Amino acid sequence: MRDESNIWLSLCTSLVFAALLFQSVSSMDVRFFAPRLLELCVCYWILSSPATLGIFFAFAVGVLVNLIEGSYIGSASIGLSVVAYMLLSAIYTIRQLDWISQTAIIFLLLGISLALQRIGLAAVGVSSDGLSYLISVLVSAALWRPFNVAMDGARQWLGRLR
């Protein structure tokens, strides 16, 4: 059982780093392969601290995603809120799964999140270009295991600093 009493420093640090790296893409073509780090953060933190962080945390990160992307505020929040709900509904099952299965689940959840975002944007007149966004979802899912290891390591390191 992880200590959930003092997660805020780790949480804020991870979100700041994820946001910095998320928007650091400098070329339009590279964007297709850029991992969705903020969405990965949401999945990690909800799986890690479900008692503290939930749907409204996911909603707030969605607003941050929209601010960074420059898209309509609220579009990413819908998808991430649904992801948070699904994670919380099956949290014990997902935690029991091996890494490969978890990676598949993360692929599915991020795919749903971005698909809902596209549907929301299409409703306000921003059409999307096919399923190209799934490339970044695939990259993100492939990074789920190293992301987890890095986050656990960083949390331990930050815990020793306190």
Next chain:
Amino acid sequence: MVAIVLGIALLAFARASPFLQQLSGLGADIAEVSSDITDMPKQLLNTASAYLESRQTMRQRIQELEDKQLMLSARAQKMEALTAENMRYRALLNSPMAEEATMMVARIVAVSPDVNRHLLTVDRGSDDGVVIGQSVINSEGVMGQIVQVGISASRVLLITDVQHGIPVLNNRTGQRAIADGVGRLDHLVIQNLASTSDVNTGDLWVTSGLGERFPTGYPVGITSETTTSGDAAYLSVTIQPAAALDVASHVLIISSVDAAE
């Protein structure tokens, strides 16, 4: 459920609410600050390499820049003469004088991570007098227009974005049309022109000035393909943008004198 309803409500009011538009402008500021932080190692490397550069290389570069400046000032003189001549002709024709544009150099600091949007962040904001609707060009042609303004940064919607349309004019024939972005960096599309329209591959399209958003006469792109519809009633024209939209590092934000005032 509450979160989803709230999300839908935010999305529905995103365009209408001035508060949400200001908040979007804040996103441009966040992107600029993040870009400054992530670019820091690169800037340090650049500074270090500038110190280590030999005197001979620097002299050579200064010489190159001086030569380039000389050529550009010669071109500017010719341009001034042509502008004066053009104004005299306009006066003879009793047509209104072309409006003078003010320009501001800006640096591109970030690209939107959203794969479906063609948005750039530039390092000029409301503090520098940038307002929504100003057009943005580079040395080759029109790039887009300002759609979100933060305090020290703004976002530019490129002409290739699916939400963008630009009034254009065929430089050879004078035919007017609207060129729409289709979400691809390498082309724009003009749809539903009459099939009898005189459009050839290689024709230059420039801004027509209709709508008074873009100033007249800036290059938008070159016709790369024309396609006739199945019933031969309409013509669809594909335009290759004149400006290299993904490789530019600096842009010019332009506005008419009225907007600047």
